[in-house]
Amino acid sequence: MHSCHGGSRRTAPAGLASGRTGSDQSAYSSTKYSNLDAYVDDLLEVCAELNLQDVALVGHSVGAMMAVGAAARGDGHRFSRLVLLTASPVYMNTPGAPEMDHEIQGSFGRISPRVARDFARVAFLSDVRHLLRDVTVPVLVLQSTHDVVTPEHVGTYLHHELPNSTLVRLAATGHFPQSSAPEETSAAILEYLKQR
Secondary structure, three states: OOOOOOOOOOOOOOOOEEEEEEEEOOOOEEEEEEOOHHHHHHHHHHHHHHOOOOOOEEEEOOHHHHHHHHHHHHOOOOEEEEEEEEEOOOOOOOOOOOHHHHHHHHHHHHOOOHHHHHHHHHHHHHHHHHHHHOOOOOOEEEEEEOOOOOHHHHHHHHHHHOEEEEEEEEEEEEOHHHHHHHHHHHHHHHHHHHOO
């Protein structure tokens, strides 16, 4: 799962990549998608429809919030592990930064203004901190350096709050290591997934 951009899917070694509902205007309702739970419901519905089990779910940024929400629902056979890439459990605590990665700002320009506005509201007003202790599957927290959206202390916080987590700090910089350093990001994910 990726979040705010049309993002590179080349990071995933294999599997299913899922974007946000509404990025192509299909099945989109401002009312329905006014909170994170609707996105989590969609994720779980796709998994159920495809009868996916023992899935290693990779979530980037707000997509990681969705992954936490899905894993916290306790559907034990569905997810075997999570990979949270430049994740934060809440974004309103991130101080505003004028130097914010232009890739984030530009990404909202690739979807309709209404969907972008609605999704930004969900992204910045959601808070999954209360769910972190409910995630019982192993979690890899991948933290890049010099990420103004999710600074390094956020990765440390996630590692501390998630009961069964591993924190890996990437040399990659910025909020989109899957685009800026795809080889390093993929290698870290694959190395984690090899450990059973």
